[in-house]
Amino acid sequence: xIRFEQVTKQYEKEAQxxxxxxxxxxxxxxxEIFGIIGYSGAGKSTLLRMINGLELPSSGKIIVEGADxxxxxxxxxxxxxxxxGMIFQHFNLLWSRTVAQNIALALEVAKTPKDxxxxxxxxxxxxxxxxxxxxxxxxxxxxxxxxxxxxxxxLANNPHILLADEATSALDPETTEAILALLSDINQxxxxxxVFITHEMEVVKKLAHRVAVMEAGRxxxxxxxxxxxxxxxxxxxxxxxxxxxxxxxxxxxxxELAHKYPQGQLWTLRFSQGEVxxxxxxxxxxLFNVDFSIIQGSISKTKEGAIxxxxxxxxxxxxxxxxxVKTYIEAQDVKVQEVTQ
Amino acid sequence: MLGNIQWDKMIVAFGETLYMTVLAGVACFILGLGLGLxxxxxxxDGLYENKWANAVxxxxxxxxxxxxxxxxxxxxxPFTKTVVGTILGANAALPALIIGMSPFYAxxxxxxxxxxxxxxIEAAKAMGASNWDIIWKVLIPESxxxxxxxxxxxxxxxxxxxxxxxxxxxxGLGNLAYLDGFQRGFEDVTFMATALILVLVFSxxxxxxxxxxxxxxxxxxxxxxxxxxxxxxxxxxxxLALGTVVTFASQFKTSExxxxxVGATAVPHAEILTAIKPLLAEQGxxxxxxxxxxxxxxxxxxxxxxxxxxxxQHEPYLAQQIAEHGYDIESVAKIHIEPMxxxxxxxxxxxxxxxxxxxxxxxxxxxxSRILALLANAGLITLAEGVDATSATFTDITSNPKNLQxxxxxxxxxxxxxxxxxxxxxxxxxxxxxxxxxxxxxxDSLVLEDGDSPYANIVVTRADNATEAKIQxxxxxxxxxxxxxxxDDKYQGAVLAVD
Ligand SMILES: Nc1ncnc2c1ncn2[C@@H]1O[C@H](COP(=O)(O)OP(=O)(O)OP(=O)(O)O)[C@@H](O)[C@H]1O
Ligand SMILES: [Mg+2]
Numbered sequence: 077x078i079r080f081e082q083v084t085k086q087y088e089k090e091a092q093x094x095x096x097x098x099x100x101x102x103x104x105x106x107x108e109i110f111g112i113i114g115y116s117g118a119g120k121s122t123l124l125r126m127i128n129g130l131e132l133p134s135s136g137k138i139i140v141e142g143a144d145x146x147x148x149x150x151x152x153x154x155x156x157x158x159x160x161g162m163i164f165q166h167f168n169l170l171w172s173r174t175v176a177q178n179i180a181l182a183l184e185v186a187k188t189p190k191d192x193x194x195x196x197x198x199x200x201x202x203x204x205x206x207x208x209x210x211x212x213x214x215x216x217x218x219x220x221x222x223x224x225x226x227x228x229x230x231l232a233n234n235p236h237i238l239l240a241d242e243a244t245s246a247l248d249p250e251t252t253e254a255i256l257a258l259l260s261d262i263n264q265x266x267x268x269x270x271v272f273i274t275h276e277m278e279v280v281k282k283l284a285h286r287v288a289v290m291e292a293g294r295x296x297x298x299x300x301x302x303x304x305x306x307x308x309x310x311x312x313x314x315x316x317x318x319x320x321x322x323x324x325x326x327x328x329x330x331x332e333l334a335h336k337y338p339q340g341q342l343w344t345l346r347f348s349q350g351e352v353x354x355x356x357x358x359x360x361x362x363l364f365n366v367d368f369s370i371i372q373g374s375i376s377k378t379k380e381g382a383i384x385x386x387x388x389x390x391x392x393x394x395x396x397x398x399x400x401v402k403t404y405i406e407a408q409d410v411k412v413q414e415v416t417q
Numbered sequence: 418m419l420g421n422i423q424w425d426k427m428i429v430a431f432g433e434t435l436y437m438t439v440l441a442g443v444a445c446f447i448l449g450l451g452l453g454l455x456x457x458x459x460x461x462d463g464l465y466e467n468k469w470a471n472a473v474x475x476x477x478x479x480x481x482x483x484x485x486x487x488x489x490x491x492x493x494x495p496f497t498k499t500v501v502g503t504i505l506g507a508n509a510a511l512p513a514l515i516i517g518m519s520p521f522y523a524x525x526x527x528x529x530x531x532x533x534x535x536x537x538i539e540a541a542k543a544m545g546a547s548n549w550d551i552i553w554k555v556l557i558p559e560s561x562x563x564x565x566x567x568x569x570x571x572x573x574x575x576x577x578x579x580x581x582x583x584x585x586x587x588x589g590l591g592n593l594a595y596l597d598g599f600q601r602g603f604e605d606v607t608f609m610a611t612a613l614i615l616v617l618v619f620s621x622x623x624x625x626x627x628x629x630x631x632x633x634x635x636x637x638x639x640x641x642x643x644x645x646x647x648x649x650x651x652x653x654x655x656x657l658a659l660g661t662v663v664t665f666a667s668q669f670k671t672s673e674x675x676x677x678x679v680g681a682t683a684v685p686h687a688e689i690l691t692a693i694k695p696l697l698a699e700q701g702x703x704x705x706x707x708x709x710x711x712x713x714x715x716x717x718x719x720x721x722x723x724x725x726x727x728x729x730q731h732e733p734y735l736a737q738q739i740a741e742h743g744y745d746i747e748s749v750a751k752i753h754i755e756p757m758x759x760x761x762x763x764x765x766x767x768x769x770x771x772x773x774x775x776x777x778x779x780x781x782x783x784x785x786s787r788i789l790a791l792l793a794n795a796g797l798i799t800l801a802e803g804v805d806a807t808s809a810t811f812t813d814i815t816s817n818p819k820n821l822q823x824x825x826x827x828x829x830x831x832x833x834x835x836x837x838x839x840x841x842x843x844x845x846x847x848x849x850x851x852x853x854x855x856x857x858x859x860x861d862s863l864v865l866e867d868g869d870s871p872y873a874n875i876v877v878t879r880a881d882n883a884t885e886a887k888i889q890x891x892x893x894x895x896x897x898x899x900x901x902x903x904x905d906d907k908y909q910g911a912v913l914a915v916d
Contacts, residue, residue, distance in 0.1 A: 128543055130539065130542060130543060153545075154545040154546070154547060155545065156545070157542070157543060157544065157545035158544065158545035160543070162540070162543040162544075164536060164539075164540060166536055168534065168536035168537050168539065168540035169537070169540075170537055170555065170558065170559055171559065171634055171635045172558040172559055172561060172632075172634060173558070181541070181544070181554060182544045184550070184554065185541070185544050185545055185546040185547075185550050185554075186544075186545065213634040214634075215634060215635055215636055215637045216637055229540075229544075233544075233545075239543075
């Protein structure tokens with residue numbers, strides 16, 4: 077659907093070259109929700125904007141639905157863009173137009189006959205749940221409502237792809253939930269491929285099927301969301317995953333515990349889908365002569381299922397048992413990691 | 418208190434100012450919007466970025482903004498003549514008003530467009546909008562309050578500029594305030610014209626604000642103008658439009674009567690002409706008076722056949738203008754003189770002046786020639802052969818029996834003060850200043866210029882129409898007893914009819 081081949085983008089600025097995107101190879105499948113995460117300045121927006129030709133690569137190729145974006149003539153590029161919706165962090169609605177007129181703009185641009193515009197606008201208003209607000213101006217809407225207008229506008233011409241650049245960054249957590257749910261819904265109902273940018277792992281977790289992690293212009297890690305969460309490879313990815321599971325909150329406690337029970341060991345257990353529900357710790361306590369004290373635990377829901385993480389203090393008379401317990405637990409597909417003391 | 422106001426004149430002037438402002442405003446709006454858009458789209462990162470085009474446009478805009486309006490009017494005269502067909506009247510003011518103000522508005526439009534949210538433009542691009550769509554569906558609507566505000570400022574400035582257009586006989590309130598109010602000293606006229614200008618300015622300002630408030634949806638608390646305000650705005654717009662249309666129509670109204678169009682300066686020429694209007698009307702001739710603020714255009718307009726005659730100058734000036742411009746125009750009659758006179762607190766008669774008497778006069782060379790000729794005529798001095806009142810200088814004096822001591826280093830307008838302080842034996846004072854000092858030229862002067870003076874004011878026509886009957890009728894009327902009576906009553910000796 078969307079393929080990046082060895083894409084690099086550089087900006088020349090006052091005799092200085094900034095490489096915003098460097099040697100990126102990516103393949104985004106039809107119908108998937110693909111997240112791009114990275115810190116500010118990582119090159120996410122630049123990467124996204126190359127999909128609809130708002131930026132052109134300095135080298136490499138971007139193939140969207142079989143067409144090389146860079147070689148499209150102005151007119152075909154515009155036609156192509158009509159099939160790629162885009163939503164923005166700050167919504168970018170026209171203040172001078174009502175909700176209905178804002179949505180209609182996309183249709184006018186695509187030369188939709190007048191009589192069809194009204195019908196289509198009504199459909200879209202229903203899709204995003206803005207019935208009754210058609211005649212309101214953007215200044216009279218809440219952030220969440222504005223983004224709904226943005227989404228309706230982006231979907232007006234039945235696009236195959238929806239690009240979202242930090243679409244929820246300006247919204248409060250509850251509104252974010254609602255917008256993410258709407259996007260998921262749209263993906264399922266209409267089968268539209270969604271590519272979105274975020275700097276919050278929370279959003280990736282809730283929305284994405286697959287994710288790419290960007291750092292300094294490069295895509296440093298790609299994979300499906302579960303794998304990335306369970307088994308982050310790169311330091312930056314671990315940091316994002318850690319943030320999503322609020323690791324920092326209990327680092328102090330771990331130190332304290334290690335101090336208090338020098339004979340015990342601290343383990344972090346990572347469960348994936350399925351194992352969360354199994355009584356692994358209980359059976360281990362029955363089988364071996366060990367005690368588990370649960371120090372911290374969390375379960376996160378991702379799109380594909382739940383993943384859990386548990387930090388426990390293991391205490392036993394016999395140190396040999398520890399190895400056995402570890403082997404037992406790992407046999408259940410749960411990752412055990414000793415917390416170094 | 419308002420006794421000097423001629424309301425018909427005031428209303429016509431109001432109409433002219435409105436007409437010039439509205440027409441120029443509409444044209445500035447269209448031109449400025451186009452030019453402002455071009456400036457914006459060719460600018461860096463613009464839709465049609467073009468360094469060279471942008472540099473050229475910017476230069477042109479800055480250039481026209483830098484030219485003072487009054488100079489622009491003069492520079493554009495040939496252009497105006499070709500495009501409008503006349504260099505006189507309200508229509509002739511339009512090119513200068515439009516060319517002068519469009520660049521100003523273009524800049525305001527450019528600034529307005531720059532304020533459009535870049536994100537919104539990007540959203541439109543991402544939608545697949547063409548540049549044309551971006552301009553008409555995004556840029557213009559999204560910058561509407563700003564460019565409407567700019568238009569309001571432009572129109573208000575135009576009202577001010579129309580006053581300067583009086584130079585070319587464009588009429589209007591500013592011109593009336595200057596000619597009738599200031600030059601004739603009718604303060605009530607100045608006051609009323611100024612008040613009406615303010616009414617216009619506030620009307621446009623208020624209309625602009627009302628329209629902006631009703632289109633601006635940017636803030637949540639959209640304070641929509643109340644119904645009554647909207648209603649008022651519509652009525653006001655209607656009234657202004659009507660005034661414009663009526664004046665527009667009158668621009669093209671042709672009189673049934675035979676007309677004679679005469680260019681004149683305000684005082685006393687236009688006043689004298691106004692006084693004889695009824696005389697000509699009796700003969701079926703409509704006298705149209707075009708008032709001028711300067712001394713160059715009346716001859717230019719006459720030569721260009723825009724006037725049938727003019728009445729503002731004296732012979733020496735006419736001769737100099739013909740020499741400079743090669744006009745085929747000539748004097749047909751002397752009408753009046755604003756005589757130069759000699760006054761004294763010490764003596765009653767020129768002949769009683771003592772030896773070595775002091776003679777004080779203005780520092781203007783032409784005044785000095787006139788005075789020397791006057792003294793020679795009175796037999797006090799002798800001038801060299803061939804010099805006359807247009808050319809005599811102190812070195813031309815061949816004999817000075819009384820050994821008169823000339824002092825000529827004083828501003829003409831200070832002469833009355835010098836007279837009051839009794840600073841010389843004989844003091845020459847221009848009549849208008851003599852009147853200010855409470856002197857009566859006819860009875861108080863020891864010596865006074867008469868109609869033979871080359872400084873008599875003349876009616877000038879072209880060679881090709883000098884003999885037309887209506888010109889003859891004009892001259893007859895100006896030399897009639899009615900005219901003489903008027904001059905005597907009105908000017909009390911400051912102006913003398915030539916016999
Ligand atoms: N038009 C441009 N001209 C010059 N440099 C640019 C331009 N656009 C982006 N850059 C630079 O490219 C780099 C990547 O920018 P980009 O906007 O893609 O980052 P981002 O990951 O989207 O960051 P953020 O989370 O802050 O939006 C940054 O260093 C930025 O300064
Ligand atoms: Mg960004």
